[in-house]
Amino acid sequence: MSDAARAADAAPRPVTGPRVARLARQLETARDSAARDALTEAFWDEVTRTGTPLVEALDDASGHRAVTFLWRGHRATRQVLLMATGIGDRDRPADTLLHHLPGTDVWYLGYRLRADHRGSYRLVADISPGPAPADPALLQRRLVALTAHGVADPLNPRRLPVRRRGVESSVFALPEAPPQPWAGRRAGILHGAVERHTVTGRTPGEEREVWTYLPPEGAGDPVRGRPEPGPGPEPGPLPVLVLGDGGMWFGRLGFQDTLDALIADGALPPLAVLSPDAGDATTGQRDPGGREACAAFLADGLLPWARARWPLTADADRTAVAGQGLGGTTALYAALTRPERFGRALVQSPSPGPLPDGGDRPPGEGDLPPGGEDRTSAPVVHLALGLHDGDASVEYGEALVPALRARGHRVVRTVHNGGRDHACWQGLLADALVETFR
Numbered sequence: 309m310s311d312a313a314r315a316a317d318a319a320p321r322p323v324t325g326p327r328v329a330r331l332a333r334q335l336e337t338a339r340d341s342a343a344r345d346a347l348t349e350a351f352w353d354e355v356t357r358t359g360t361p362l363v364e365a366l367d368d369a370s371g372h373r374a375v376t377f378l379w380r381g382h383r384a385t386r387q388v389l390l391m392a393t394g395i396g397d398r399d400r401p402a403d404t405l406l407h408h409l410p411g412t413d414v415w416y417l418g419y420r421l422r423a424d425h426r427g428s429y430r431l432v433a434d435i436s437p438g439p440a441p442a443d444p445a446l447l448q449r450r451l452v453a454l455t456a457h458g459v460a461d462p463l464n465p466r467r468l469p470v471r472r473r474g475v476e477s478s479v480f481a482l483p484e485a486p487p488q489p490w491a492g493r494r495a496g497i498l499h500g501a502v503e504r505h506t507v508t509g510r511t512p513g514e515e516r517e518v519w520t521y522l523p524p525e526g527a528g529d530p531v532r533g534r535p536e537p538g539p540g541p542e543p544g545p546l547p548v549l550v551l552g553d554g555g556m557w558f559g560r561l562g563f564q565d566t567l568d569a570l571i572a573d574g575a576l577p578p579l580a581v582l583s584p585d586a587g588d589a590t591t592g593q594r595d596p597g598g599r600e601a602c603a604a605f606l607a608d609g610l611l612p613w614a615r616a617r618w619p620l621t622a623d624a625d626r627t628a629v630a631g632q633g634l635g636g637t638t639a640l641y642a643a644l645t646r647p648e649r650f651g652r653a654l655v656q657s658p659s660p661g662p663l664p665d666g667g668d669r670p671p672g673e674g675d676l677p678p679g680g681e682d683r684t685s686a687p688v689v690h691l692a693l694g695l696h697d698g699d700a701s702v703e704y705g706e707a708l709v710p711a712l713r714a715r716g717h718r719v720v721r722t723v724h725n726g727g728r729d730h731a732c733w734q735g736l737l738a739d740a741l742v743e744t745f746r
Contacts (some may be wrong), residue, residue: 314629314695314723315702316419316420317371317422318425318695318725320394320395320396320419320421321419321597322417322419323374323418323420324374324418325364325374325375325418326374327351327362327364327376328376328409328414329416330464331347331348331409331414331459332409334347335347335348335409335412340444344411346413347415348412348413351414352380352414355378356463359463359464360377360378360461360463361376361377361461361464361480361497362375363375363480363482363483366420367657369420371422371423372421372422372423373420373421373423373482374418374419375418375420375425375480376416377390377406377417377418377419377429377431378414378416378418378463379391379406379415379416380413380414380415380432380463381408381414381433382413382544382664384435384729385413385433385434386433386434386435386438386439386716387433387434387436387440387442388405388406388415388431389401389404389405389406389431389432389434389455389458390404390406390429391429391430391431391432391433391455391727392418392427392428392429392671393429393696393726393728394425394427394694394695394727394729395427395460395506395696400446401452401454401455402444402447402448402451405417406431417563422482422566422725423482423483424482424484424486424724424725425481425482425485425486425725425726425727426480426481426482426485426486426726426732426735427479427480427647427696427727428468428477428479428480428729428730428731429478429496430461430477430478431458431459431460431461432439432454432458432459433558434450434451436450440690453459454463458475459475460476460477464478464480465633466478466495467479468561468730469560469561470560471560472744478646479731485675485725486583486735486739488734488738489569490566490569490570491565491734491737491738492548492565492663493562493565493568494565494568494571494572497525497568497569497572498568498572499565499568500521500568500571501522501524502519502520502521502558502564504519504520504728505517505518505520506515506518507584507609507610507613508609508613509520509604509609510604510608510609513592514609516610517554517555517584517585518554518579518582518584518585519555519557519558519559519581519582519583519584519585520580520582520614520712521530521558521564521567521580521581522580523546523571523578523579524568524572525578530707539576540661545619545620545621545622545623546582546618546620547579547581547621547627547628548579548580548582548611548614548627548628548743549579549580549582549629549630549654549741550581550582550583550606550610550611550626550627550628550630550639550642551629551630551631552583552584552586552630552631552639552739553586553632553635554583554584554585554586555585555586556586556730558583561734563734563737566734566738567579567581570741570742575742575746577745577746579745580614580618580620582610582611582614584605584610586635599637599638600641600645602641603638603641603642606634606642606646606649607642607646607649607650611627611649619645624647624649624651624685625651626651626745627650627651627652628650628653628654628741628745629642629650629653629654630653630654630655630656630737631655632655632656632728632730632733632737633657633658633659634659636654636655636656637658637659639653639654639655640653640658640708643687643689644687647685647687648684652687652688652689652690652744653687653689654690654740654741654744655690655692656694656732656736656737657692657693657694657701657705657727657728657733658691658704658705658708659700659701659704660700660701660704686718687717688717688719688720688744689708689712689717689718690722690740690743690744691705691707691708691709691712691719691720691722692721692723692724692733692736693705693721693722693723693724694725694727694728694729695723695725695726695727696725696726696727696728697728701728709721720740720743722736722739741742
């Protein structure tokens with residue numbers, strides 16, 4: 309199946325799920341309001357037991373599911389908005405307003421999704437006084453304002469932190485979504501050490517906040533500091549991952565738990581992770597000069613700083629740089645311009661970045677940054693693209709593949725049924741690490 313056909317097959321399509329359709333039929337034939345109330349309560353009791361969203365089989369599409377998002381409203385509820393990564397158009401929020409089942413507190417919105425879909429979402433209820441605006445422009449303005457108040461689905465226990473503290477998204481994964489066996493904190497295994505440091509760059513006055521992860525090798529092990537000379541062989545240097553957006557990965561998502569599980573299972577060797585905060589690692593990504601400064605900091609400031617403190621490898625093939633979205637574009641730039649430092653680039657859902665000539669067309673051979681002319685040292689690129697990353701990002705990611713291969717890079721390309729979403733990225737990053745360092 310071609311990428312275009314795969315994307316068309318995975319495109320969300322509105323549908324009324326079987327359970328909501330059955331409730332609607334039952335309500336139509338109910339003899340009085342008491343019977344309707346009893347049917348509605350029974351529906352919510354069932355939903356509370358099963359959890360949301362409702363995921364149901366479709367008789368005419370075995371490779372897809374009916375996925376119904378629900379909200380229990382009250383008298384003040386005017387409308388309810390779904391904000392789901394990869395579903396709907398951010399510029400047209402009215403398209404993802406939930407429907408109201410008349411005479412009940414049931415608000416619902418269903419989609420036919422391919423059975424390997426994974427994503428995150430939030431919901432928000434509009435309880436403004438008076439009816440919703442009839443004018444499309446005023447409605448758009450109200451819905452855009454509502455998006456700042458989205459919350460996790462109260463009937464879905466699977467949660468994912470977002471950047472704003474105290475706010476979470478809900479996560480759903482359909483039955484055929486790729487497994488994420490290393491996600492979450494696991495009991496009974498050793499845990500690595502996470503710290504925050506202020507790292508001074510080579511430019512005067514340059515300081516950046518960096519999260520570091522050192523593997524669970526035990527107290528007194530060389531990874532905790534330079535060891536005193538002693539009997540026995542000295543342990544080898546650790547592989548290194550430079551990962552953008554440390555505040556999200558370690559401060560919010562707890563990615564150290566995934567690393568601990570990978571190492572405990574032997575899927576990943578003990579390694580060190582250096583993870584600058586997003587405000588530092590992504591500075592100037594829409595400006596070629598700023599992106600160059602970021603790459604210079606990672607390669608010429610951060611790596612030497614860390615190697616002076618811990619026994620880390622200087623082998624480029626055992627040193628990877630990773631990022632997502634614009635951070636992925638920066639990671640790729642760093643690898644292509646510093647192949648002597650980074651032998652691997654792990655890139656998820658890259659965003660279109662600035663081109664040397666200031667254009668915005670998909671990248672070609674002449675659009676890639678300098679570096680990589682020595683084909684014997686061309687970094688390997690692990691490129692993960694989401695079917696719902698957005699048209700510009702999908703076009704950009706697809707164009708990268710032939711351009712990179714023409715430069716002599718080996719490209720390990722994967723396509724997943726999701727969007728620009730940490731719900732997907734955390735599993736994709738773990739898989740790319742296994743492929744890189746196994």
